[in-house]
Amino acid sequence: MKIIMSTYDVEGVKQSLLEKVAGSDSPRDVLKAPEIRELYGVIGSLPAEERGAFGKQVNEVKLAVEAAIEARENELESADVVAIDVTAPWDVNSAQPALLPTEQGTQHPLTTELENVVDIFTRMGFEAVESRQIDDDHHMFGALNFPEDHPARDGYDTFRTEEGFIPPAHTSTMQHRILKDGKAKLEAGGQIAAISYGRVFRNEDVDATHEHTFYQCEGVFVSEDATLGQMLGTLRSFFETYYGQELRVKTQPAYFPFVEPGLEFAIEKPAAIGGKPGEWLEMLGCGMIHPNVLKDAGIDPTKYRGFAWGGGVERLVMLKYGIEDLRHFESGKLAFLRKFAS
Numbered sequence: 001m002k003i004i005m006s007t008y009d010v011e012g013v014k015q016s017l018l019e020k021v022a023g024s025d026s027p028r029d030v031l032k033a034p035e036i037r038e039l040y041g042v043i044g045s046l047p048a049e050e051r052g053a054f055g056k057q058v059n060e061v062k063l064a065v066e067a068a069i070e071a072r073e074n075e076l077e078s079a080d081v082v083a084i085d086v087t088a089p090w091d092v093n094s095a096q097p098a099l100l101p102t103e104q105g106t107q108h109p110l111t112t113e114l115e116n117v118v119d120i121f122t123r124m125g126f127e128a129v130e131s132r133q134i135d136d137d138h139h140m141f142g143a144l145n146f147p148e149d150h151p152a153r154d155g156y157d158t159f160r161t162e163e164g165f166i167p168p169a170h171t172s173t174m175q176h177r178i179l180k181d182g183k184a185k186l187e188a189g190g191q192i193a194a195i196s197y198g199r200v201f202r203n204e205d206v207d208a209t210h211e212h213t214f215y216q217c218e219g220v221f222v223s224e225d226a227t228l229g230q231m232l233g234t235l236r237s238f239f240e241t242y243y244g245q246e247l248r249v250k251t252q253p254a255y256f257p258f259v260e261p262g263l264e265f266a267i268e269k270p271a272a273i274g275g276k277p278g279e280w281l282e283m284l285g286c287g288m289i290h291p292n293v294l295k296d297a298g299i300d301p302t303k304y305r306g307f308a309w310g311g312g313v314e315r316l317v318m319l320k321y322g323i324e325d326l327r328h329f330e331s332g333k334l335a336f337l338r339k340f341a342s
Helices: 010-022 027-032 034-043 048-078 111-123 171-187 228-243 291-295 314-320 334-340
Strands: 127-130 192-201 213-223 249-254 259-268 280-289 305-312
Touching: 010 027, 010 034, 010 048, 027 048, 034 048, 111 127, 111 192, 111 213, 111 228, 111 314, 111 334, 127 171, 171 192, 171 213, 171 291, 171 305, 213 228, 213 314, 228 249, 228 259, 228 280, 228 305, 228 314, 249 280, 259 305, 280 291, 280 314, 305 314
Parallel strands: 127 192
Antiparallel strands: 192 213, 213 305, 249 259, 259 280, 280 305
């Protein structure tokens, strides 16, 4: 049965297409609409004497749509772009985006291992304090006996905000607070025993062994009779618990403004992960807390003394699992993260 041209609503199709163009953010996609294909398909079903006139109407529809598309694209191009406020919370009255169920997620390996580190030290009697992710110059440098001209204060090493605040380059920024908060307990005959842990930031060139963002754990202990021997025993006990085997340890002199004497602490590479006798790995910096640091916190260095240490968490984890590239932790690569999924 032939379709009679006069019964086909070409004008209605045209208006429908123009409305689609007017409401579209991708108006050129309207040219792929099935209505246009249907119009051209109708031509072959018409009587021969009607095809020419109908084809002309179809072409006029297409030209009108193309003109509307061009006008809509110009309108979109010239429209004011509303900046997105990335700090704004969700509108409580709007629908929140659909999230994957928690059953499909796993804990990041750094979180798991950091919890393990904190658990070991808290079982040893240390209080755990989470570090800050923004701090000031005094807690970052001044309270830790850094001289004014120390290179660590330079922008080449340390990030700073326009207001002068600092994303901490070490969790030692918490040391002054820990000492001040523990002073009363110390003077009452107790001890200060705490660790601080969290994310730190360095102005580093990123490669397999360096990252601008990583995690640290810092320890502080103060009493009337704290010694280097106690510190070395504490650290050895921690590493042997973390790696699950007996370890040989050694130290060598090092300079850190906030300790005197300062040491680098190394362990013999654990045999369980392929280590051989004589293969030493530097794990952290440590030493006896400098008298100036105690004084700044209001603690009498002639009566009390303490030790402190600090090191990277990623180094612990890389050694434990044989991870060859530090960048994996911040990469978000599922192939890497699935290795730790339980």
